[in-house]
Amino acid sequence: MSDILTIKNLRVEGRPPGGAYVPIVKGVSLNVAKGEVLALIGESGSGKSTISLASMGFARPGCRIAGGEIWLNGRDIMKLSPQDRHALRGDEVSYVAQSAAASFNPALRIGKQVIEAPLWHGAGDAATLTATAVDLYRKLDLPNPDSVGEKFPHQVSGGQLQRLMAAMAMSCGPDLLILDEPTTALDVTTQIEVLKAFKDIIRDQGTAAIYVTHDLAVVAQVADRILVLKNGEMVEEGPTAQILHDPQHEYTRMLMDAVRPAPHLVDHVDASAAQAPVISARNITAGYGALTILSDVSVDVPAASVVGVIGESGCGKSTLARVVAGLTPLREGEIRLDGKVAAPSVKDRPRDSLKDCQIVFQMADTALNPRQRIGDILGRPLEFYQGLKGRARVEKVGDLLELVDLPRSFATRFPGELSGGQKQRINLARALAADPKVILCDEVTSALDTVVAAGVIELLKSLKDKLGVAYMFISHDLSTVASFADEVVVLYAGQVVEKGPSKVVFSPPFHPYTKLLLSSVPEMRQGWLEGVADTGEAKAASAGSVVIGAKGCPFANRCTHAIVGTCDVTPPPVRTLPGELEIACHLPIEEMP
Amino acid sequence: MYRIILTRLAQGLLTLLLASIIIFGATEILPGDVAEAILGQSRTEEALATLREEMGLNRPAIVRYFDWLGGMLQGDLGTSLATKRPVADMIESRMWNTLRLALLAAAISVPLSLALGLWSAIRAGGRVDKTLAMTTLALIAVPEFFIGLILMKVFAVELKWLSASANTRPYFDFWQNFRALALPVATLSFAVIAHMMRMTRSSVINIFTSPYLEMAALKGLPKRRLVVRHALPNALSPILTVIALNLSYMVSGVIIVETVFGVPGLTRLLVDGVTLRDIPLIQACAMIFGAVYILLNLLADVLSIMANPRLRYPK
Amino acid sequence: MSDATEIATPRASVFAGLRLTWTAVLAGSVLLFWLILALFGPWIAPHGEAEIISGTTFAPIGEGGLLGTDKLGRDVFSRLIYGVRTTLLLALITTVISFAFGVTLGFAAAILKGWFDIVVSRIVEAFMAFPSTLLALVVIGAFGTSITVLVLTVGLVLSTSVFRVSRALGYDIGVMDFVEAARARGEGTWWILTREILPNSMAPLIAEFGLRFTFSILFLSGLSFLGLGVQEPAADWGLMVQENVGGLFLGSSAALIPAACIASLTVSMNLLVDWFQQRQQGETVLEKIDQ
Numbered sequence A: 001m002s003d004i005l006t007i008k009n010l011r012v013e014g015r016p017p018g019g020a021y022v023p024i025v026k027g028v029s030l031n032v033a034k035g036e037v038l039a040l041i042g043e044s045g046s047g048k049s050t051i052s053l054a055s056m057g058f059a060r061p062g063c064r065i066a067g068g069e070i071w072l073n074g075r076d077i078m079k080l081s082p083q084d085r086h087a088l089r090g091d092e093v094s095y096v097a098q099s100a101a102a103s104f105n106p107a108l109r110i111g112k113q114v115i116e117a118p119l120w121h122g123a124g125d126a127a128t129l130t131a132t133a134v135d136l137y138r139k140l141d142l143p144n145p146d147s148v149g150e151k152f153p154h155q156v157s158g159g160q161l162q163r164l165m166a167a168m169a170m171s172c173g174p175d176l177l178i179l180d181e182p183t184t185a186l187d188v189t190t191q192i193e194v195l196k197a198f199k200d201i202i203r204d205q206g207t208a209a210i211y212v213t214h215d216l217a218v219v220a221q222v223a224d225r226i227l228v229l230k231n232g233e234m235v236e237e238g239p240t241a242q243i244l245h246d247p248q249h250e251y252t253r254m255l256m257d258a259v260r261p262a263p264h265l266v267d268h269v270d271a272s273a274a275q276a277p278v279i280s281a282r283n284i285t286a287g288y289g290a291l292t293i294l295s296d297v298s299v300d301v302p303a304a305s306v307v308g309v310i311g312e313s314g315c316g317k318s319t320l321a322r323v324v325a326g327l328t329p330l331r332e333g334e335i336r337l338d339g340k341v342a343a344p345s346v347k348d349r350p351r352d353s354l355k356d357c358q359i360v361f362q363m364a365d366t367a368l369n370p371r372q373r374i375g376d377i378l379g380r381p382l383e384f385y386q387g388l389k390g391r392a393r394v395e396k397v398g399d400l401l402e403l404v405d406l407p408r409s410f411a412t413r414f415p416g417e418l419s420g421g422q423k424q425r426i427n428l429a430r431a432l433a434a435d436p437k438v439i440l441c442d443e444v445t446s447a448l449d450t451v452v453a454a455g456v457i458e459l460l461k462s463l464k465d466k467l468g469v470a471y472m473f474i475s476h477d478l479s480t481v482a483s484f485a486d487e488v489v490v491l492y493a494g495q496v497v498e499k500g501p502s503k504v505v506f507s508p509p510f511h512p513y514t515k516l517l518l519s520s521v522p523e524m525r526q527g528w529l530e531g532v533a534d535t536g537e538a539k540a541a542s543a544g545s546v547v548i549g550a551k552g553c554p555f556a557n558r559c560t561h562a563i564v565g566t567c568d569v570t571p572p573p574v575r576t577l578p579g580e581l582e583i584a585c586h587l588p589i590e591e592m593p
Numbered sequence B: 001m002y003r004i005i006l007t008r009l010a011q012g013l014l015t016l017l018l019a020s021i022i023i024f025g026a027t028e029i030l031p032g033d034v035a036e037a038i039l040g041q042s043r044t045e046e047a048l049a050t051l052r053e054e055m056g057l058n059r060p061a062i063v064r065y066f067d068w069l070g071g072m073l074q075g076d077l078g079t080s081l082a083t084k085r086p087v088a089d090m091i092e093s094r095m096w097n098t099l100r101l102a103l104l105a106a107a108i109s110v111p112l113s114l115a116l117g118l119w120s121a122i123r124a125g126g127r128v129d130k131t132l133a134m135t136t137l138a139l140i141a142v143p144e145f146f147i148g149l150i151l152m153k154v155f156a157v158e159l160k161w162l163s164a165s166a167n168t169r170p171y172f173d174f175w176q177n178f179r180a181l182a183l184p185v186a187t188l189s190f191a192v193i194a195h196m197m198r199m200t201r202s203s204v205i206n207i208f209t210s211p212y213l214e215m216a217a218l219k220g221l222p223k224r225r226l227v228v229r230h231a232l233p234n235a236l237s238p239i240l241t242v243i244a245l246n247l248s249y250m251v252s253g254v255i256i257v258e259t260v261f262g263v264p265g266l267t268r269l270l271v272d273g274v275t276l277r278d279i280p281l282i283q284a285c286a287m288i289f290g291a292v293y294i295l296l297n298l299l300a301d302v303l304s305i306m307a308n309p310r311l312r313y314p315k
Numbered sequence C: 001m002s003d004a005t006e007i008a009t010p011r012a013s014v015f016a017g018l019r020l021t022w023t024a025v026l027a028g029s030v031l032l033f034w035l036i037l038a039l040f041g042p043w044i045a046p047h048g049e050a051e052i053i054s055g056t057t058f059a060p061i062g063e064g065g066l067l068g069t070d071k072l073g074r075d076v077f078s079r080l081i082y083g084v085r086t087t088l089l090l091a092l093i094t095t096v097i098s099f100a101f102g103v104t105l106g107f108a109a110a111i112l113k114g115w116f117d118i119v120v121s122r123i124v125e126a127f128m129a130f131p132s133t134l135l136a137l138v139v140i141g142a143f144g145t146s147i148t149v150l151v152l153t154v155g156l157v158l159s160t161s162v163f164r165v166s167r168a169l170g171y172d173i174g175v176m177d178f179v180e181a182a183r184a185r186g187e188g189t190w191w192i193l194t195r196e197i198l199p200n201s202m203a204p205l206i207a208e209f210g211l212r213f214t215f216s217i218l219f220l221s222g223l224s225f226l227g228l229g230v231q232e233p234a235a236d237w238g239l240m241v242q243e244n245v246g247g248l249f250l251g252s253s254a255a256l257i258p259a260a261c262i263a264s265l266t267v268s269m270n271l272l273v274d275w276f277q278q279r280q281q282g283e284t285v286l287e288k289i290d291q
């Protein structure tokens, strides 16, 4: 049999703190052949990571493998003694975790950690192993392969660290490689190079691999076969092309439908007739302490429309939302809410100004006070802004719950009793309780599963139509923004680099950064990765990282079009193009990508 | 890194200064003054005024403070009100007794508690760990004098193996010294060992929840290596802090132990000073203990800064 | 208050999800026992607090009183019963004082931030730069021993640690999104403190109260043992130990019994606090290796 790994009828149980064991994986079987990449996909909590770890015979703290057979290289490892089983890890099978930054020991040099497993398992002496590791670094396209091992993890960038973790996993020459969401924590622009590196190294060494992810577009690039999971059970299994193009099971189809097409393939919303802006932020400069994050940012949100704000993490998107809400006072500039100048700090704003502009946060769970009932969470703004009390308040809470498609009975629950998607709906309902003119949505769908997120987006759309509320929709997910926003603002390192109606922004000419973002969004098309990975753009983008407060154009260190002597010293001019498009770039319009 | 260390040293110095202000403030800005304390109940207004003049107590507090601080820095710790002897002399003759107790207890308790803490961490969840956890949990809540008295009752009064008095004589041989010091040192060690062991264990266990430890575990490394090579270096800073804290905590432990076993040490001097309200003596003793405490904490901080690769090798 | 939101199900309590263990039951019973004695002591004690019942000093257990007599021929058993009152009451008062100061200042520093936080934190740091016993000794040395001085001193010394815990809690919870949401809504400081931050700090504050209470008992009895705490003829456990240490060599247990009682109190309290915090402890990666 050429199968490296065969799992038969695997059952894993987990125990919530203080509770009893409940099944999390309910009889899953799978096999992985030599040189094959099997992808496990499914929503969070569907058991993907648990299964992948179980293939090393390992269960996370609080979990236990309750039954089934796990055949690795022809023997059932569950029949081995714990010591013998432990000896296989880091020898025959190795593991790549989600966040390299968290998975490298901060107190040890990288090179030491990379060769630690084979050294311990007696695969060679330190010098030989280091030489092999340096070869791996080279193959993975890491800068300074000879000296990178001498560094400590904090001295290396996130994308490089992720590739170094691949080296760490491959250094023992494993027969089976387990990759658990290895690119999820990365920005789209850095993801490409890392993904390519993983794919090449797996092909190169002929290793069998299990690739865990929730991102179908990523799966399309790396997997030979796909196994779809739901609630710890297998839903469907088949070759990548078949699952992507001809899904059999209803659940798989639902997953596929929730995936949004790439931004340039979307039917963009037509810009509506110009409305008076409900938010008008002019030349905002703001930051934390001595740090200046936003510089000279201007954004308008017209009534009853959606303005999308996109950019990599750390570009100041959340800061912008906080400044508009008055949580982080601005230093320079002016914010008008519904035409009236708003005080910089929330403390100095009158209630009706506060009421008009509400904010919804990214993390649904932390945004709700765990010790208040939903009824009180929603009731408070009703009382605070509208003076509703008693019966009227209770009635209105019920109405709000219905408005966000939740049953009225939820009023008596605590946040801990709700799922992630339900919590985010409560957050939205709390904002709606104020009867606002505009809601600032900061990555409201980023922490949710694709299907759940799609539901929330649909809800946002219907609320907009029903109530005429406007959104400032902040997201790093271009596809969502493209399908939803009337206008788009592209933020980079705290500066607006491009803005205009959605349709115009997502078609050429582009600002080089917008172009990079667009071409980095993974497509469901197999082979897409090979097409983009070797472009100079992708390489340049992964070479640098966001620098806030640069002298010239903030993007100059990662831009393939950069004009040396100009871009790195002079701030770029804002060019106004037809169709109300504004681009901040030195390039002449004809030369823009 | 040197910048950070220098800043920290400066902070330590500042704290020491603040400490001196607190000590001076607490003892001098009070109803009544040293003159009243010296003359006691039988004072006349006249005598009081003369004595105040003599001692310079009529000068403003700030001037007196700097006078006092200046004296301290030059080794002049003032004159005891009760014995009329220079405080420095009184302290000098007692210092060694206390220092010997503390050093012996430290030499035993630090390595022992580190080893026990690590052992407990390696066996986390096992029987050894659970037993140690329960024992130390109880032990940290037991007053030192109870431990001391029980030890004394069993080993000195009943079994008569060891001495109940820690008074040593210069002509004592090793065994005589051992008999005298075993009980106080053991008492002093008990409470700190329990505390340090628990903190060592929990500092290491805290690291266990981090993804890099799971990563290391999935490399197939044995537990000992995981604890010693992967968790310990990252737990160093909290462990150092705990050691410093406990060593300085010994100051309070020593007070009780010296009383129980009748050791003529520095803390007995302090307690006597407090009973007799001998202000200069209290000030001097408090400054010494405060300085030791601050120094130990400073040392722990500097060591953890030096052990942190993020600070040692900046980006 | 709205009527329909008042449903029979209990509020998510800080005690929710705690399972009883035998140590917790045992520790709880011991504490309850002492509490009852403290409340009804004078009706239970066979003799008065300072009443001399026998000419024999240091009478052994069983002779001249249930637990023997002390260095003046007083009934150890009766003094023990009176003593629990003093011991518990003083510890309670000092702990309450330390919480009144510590929690108020700690949360104020965390919410007001700015210069207030800086000033208060620096002062507290300076106080923490001393061993707490030393601080207490200096103050007592200066002011003399009286119950008021004692209680205030120990309360203030303990409040530094309460301050640190409250301030950290205030800072940690104060930056959470639900507090930001309340701030963005325009809620005032009072609402944020009482409705958002305090309810979410209850569990750690309760644990801290238990720890401070234990520490306070140890601290006070330590001072009494040095002769610097509660003064005769009042019955206090620490003081009883100090009075009767001399009897140890005469075969008397008059010093050991109160010392053991203090230990029973503090150990039980510690076990209870540990049980209260049990939820945070879980399995570790190391245990999984062996399975």
Ligand SMILES: Nc1ncnc2c1ncn2[C@@H]1O[C@H](COP(=O)(O)OP(=O)(O)O)[C@@H](O)[C@H]1O
Pocket: A288, A291, A293, A311, A312, A313, A314, A315, A316, A317, A318, A319, A320
């Ligand atoms: N409270 C804070 N204090 C200091 N720096 C912060 C704070 N919040 C965010 N930052 C920094 O501000 C920058 C922008 O962050 P953020 O607005 O959250 O970006 P985004 O939402 O686009 O990911 C980042 O460099 C981040 O580290």
Ligand code: SF4
Pocket: A511, A512, A513, A553, A554, A555, A556, A557, A559, A560, A561, A562, A563, A567, A572, A584, A585, A586, A587
């Ligand atoms: S200004 Fe220069 S560096 Fe910046 S985006 Fe345009 S071409 Fe690139």
Ligand SMILES: [Mg+2]
Pocket: A317, A318, A443
């Ligand atoms: Mg953000």
